[in-house]
Amino acid sequence: MKCLCVIVPREEGEKVRKKLSEEGRLRNDARIVSDEISVFIPVNSTEGLSHPTKEMDFETVDVPKEYKDLLNLPPGLMELLPSSFDIVGDIFVLKLIDEMVPYAEDIANALLETNRNAKVVALDRGVKGEFRTRDLVLLAGEDRTVTVQKEYGLRFEMDLAKVYFSPRLATERRRIADLMVQGERVMDMFCGVGPFSIMLAKTGKPSAVYAIDKNPEAINYMIKNIKLNKINGVSPMLGDARDIAPKLARPDRIIMNLPHTAIDFLDVALKIINPRGTIHLYIILEAEAIDIIRRSVAHLAVSLKRGISFKNIHEVHTYSPTQSLYCFDLLIG
Ligand SMILES: C[S@@+](CC[C@H](N)C(=O)[O-])C[C@H]1O[C@@H](n2cnc3c(N)ncnc32)[C@H](O)[C@@H]1O
Incomplete structure (x- = not known):
């Protein structure tokens, strides 16, 4: 096909290609070509460009279809289609507003058709109960909720309908691992299938990791995941953190990832x-509530005669239009 292109010296090719892509001028339906001296970059407009331009023949490239291209929803709904999803292993987890639910199967089939990595598409009707499990409805693809998530070279197997897991915490787990000092004793009070414990054990060189969870399914997968990743030094424990934690050797670092109620266990940790x-x-909050939590944490510490300072309070990710997940890093002493 014939199209306009920019002629750039080879050494500048990648830099200019990136810039054109950022400006939305790069054509992704035509293949870039080069010779010994120049790169010929197809563009949709040449206005204002400083490099020489010309029209020439290019090989056509198939543009990957977006799932939205396969759908034909009533007016007003197309704009409301989600543009990102939680992907756990090969399961796409779909959250839909009520108006979109009647079209859930069409959306799921479109996702399956346009994403080679998707093998299952499930509707997420919310994280519920003490074990924080997702209420999932299978919409398209294979009939299963078991999958393996890869994260920083680690693998976590789980049944997404029976245990909690969030791929959106990967960077946060890495952040904590990077803060660790060799030989620390770690307690993961609400460990789930083990993503924090295993990541910290793999890269943080702890002397021990105590991993507690009340959900038997989570502890079973935790044991599997320790083997899967060939990890030493992690002790999975089934039960209530409030009962188990005080019976263990004193930790140097405690992870409290139970965002709606972790604060109720802070007295034990302190x-x-x-x-x-x-x-x-970890707490889910509106930004305006940070100060209230900070004061009540400080008050609790004083009542327990523990000195604390707030080393860092940061937003991990958004949770709803008004709330986010925050991490409070508390230093003791
Ligand atoms: C939000 S999930 C976090 C799991 C894990 N840390 C992760 O990042 O995937 C909270 C976990 O706490 C567990 N849990 C809830 N109440 C508990 C308690 N009283 N003692 C121990 N674990 C508890 C739930 O079963 C769930 O697996």
């Missing part, structure tokens, strides 16, 4: 943590 230890407390 009582058992070693001096100069760190607590990572």
Whole structure:
């Protein structure tokens, strides 16, 4: 096909291609060509470009279709289609507003058709109950909710309908691993299938990791995942963190990832943590409530005669239009 292109010296090719792509001028339906001296980059407009331009023949490239291209929803709904999804292993997890639910199967089939990596598409009707499991409805693809998620070279097997897992915490887990000092004793109070514990054990060189969860399914997968990743030094424990934590050797670092109720367990963590230890407390909040939480945490620490300072409070990810998941890093002593 014939189209306009920019002629750029080879050494500048990648830089100019990136810039054109950022400006929305790069044509992705034509293949870039080059000779010994120049790169010929197909563009949709040449206006204002400083490099020489011309029209020439290019090989056509198939543009990958977006799932939205396969759908024909009533007016007003197309714009409301989600543009991102949680992807856990090969399962696409779909959250839809009520008006979109009647079209859930069409959306799921379109996703399956346009994403080679998707093998299952499920509707997420919310994370529920004490074990924080997703209420999933299978919409398209294979009839299963078991999958394996890959994260920083680690693998986590799970049944997404029976245990909690969020791929959106990968960077956060890495952040904590990077903060660790060799030989620390870690307690993961609400460990799920083990993504924090296993990541910290793999890269943080702890002396021990105590991983507690009340959900038997989570602990079973945790044991599997320890083997799958050939990890040493992690002890999975089934039960209530409130009962188990005080019976263990004092930790230097505690992970408290139970965002709606972790604060109810903070008294336990403050009582058992070693001096100069760190607590990572995860809470879902509106930004305006940060100060209230900060004050109530400080008040609790004073009542338990533990000195604390807030090393860092940061937004991990958004949770709803008004709330986000925050991590409070508390330093003891
Ligand atoms: C939000 S999930 C976090 C799981 C894991 N940390 C992760 O990042 O995937 C919270 C976990 O806490 C567990 N849980 C809830 N209440 C508990 C309690 N009282 N003691 C121990 N675990 C509990 C749930 O079963 C669930 O697996």
